[in-house]
Amino acid sequence: EGDPLEVRLQSGGATHMALLRGTADSSWIVHWHRGNTARLWLVDSLSDSTKAVAVPDSVVNLFCAGQAVMPDGRLMVVGGTVVGITGDNRVRAFDAKTYHDSTTRGWSTVDSMQYGRWYATVTPLNSGKMLATSGTEYMNLQMFGGRETDGTLTNETTTLNLRRYLRWESDLTSSNRPTPRHGHSAVHNANGRTVFFGGVAKGAADTLLSQVWQLFIKSTDPGQTWEWEHKVTTADPDSQFPRPRHRHSAVVLDGHMIIYGGIGKDGSDQDVALDDLWRLNLTTMQWKREVI
Secondary structure: OOOOOEEEOOOOOOOEEEEEEOOOOEEEEEEEOOOOOOEEEEEEOOOOOOEEEEOOOOOOEOOOOEEEEOOOOOEEEEOOEOOOOOEOOEEEEEOHHHOOOOOOOOEEEEEEOOOOOEOOEEEEOOOOOEEEEOOEOOOEEEEEOOEOOOOOEOOOEEEEEOOOOOOEEOOOEOOOOOOOOEOOEEEEOOOOOEEEEOOEEEOOOEEEOOOEEEEEEOOOOOOOOEEEEEEOOEEOOOOOOOOOOEOOEEEEEOOEEEEEEEEEEOOOOOEEEEEEEEEEEOOOOEEEEEOO
16 A cells, blocks of 8 residues: 555645654654644654655544643643534643554543633643643524414524624524424533423324434534434333423533423323423433432
């Protein structure tokens, strides 16, 4: 397949660049643009070589991250791009000495921040520690479904950017979406996804729902689209599934969606107020009833 060092630096492909210490009179320059475009470029004072090797980070999109060299010579890269709502909260390290590892390409996760961000500032301290400050987090208000003034239910999806300008965006979803409904809940997860649960749909008769849907941004480039995903859930061995409901409360806490109460149906198909508490693990998608 040829010499792996035949990948050259391309024009416009070095939004991020950092100089790393090499051996003897050599140095490394690592640079990247959007996506998995990272390249490692050898700079040797005894040679005019301009060859580089691809070192993509397959875990984090490092576009718009902050970076600085650590005391041990590795490069710390903070944040990056997750979706158009927020930035990544992971802290990555790049070690030029291990770029030849076919699995990691020199990258590893060393820590995580409480909040994800773009455009962070990373400052080496005299103590040997690294300080990550500032950055940007986009905040959008998302709206899905509801009932029109004439009583018609909708499944329209719109967003309102709360940071740069107050403007409603048109419906950008490009995939199958939930049926029209109202009375559902929505929580925003730390991974940049909005999780919807329950609600009531209108057919020949009102139908209560217990479905879980997730809404996320597929691409961060201009023309990005929102994608819907219907999640299949399981139940804890000691629990069942929550009853279909609407007008319930929902919050997200430590990677779990917690729902409480709402309006359900009894054995005679009459409306009844619910007082049960449920927790959904948003990683495993498993329900567990909590007794209080």
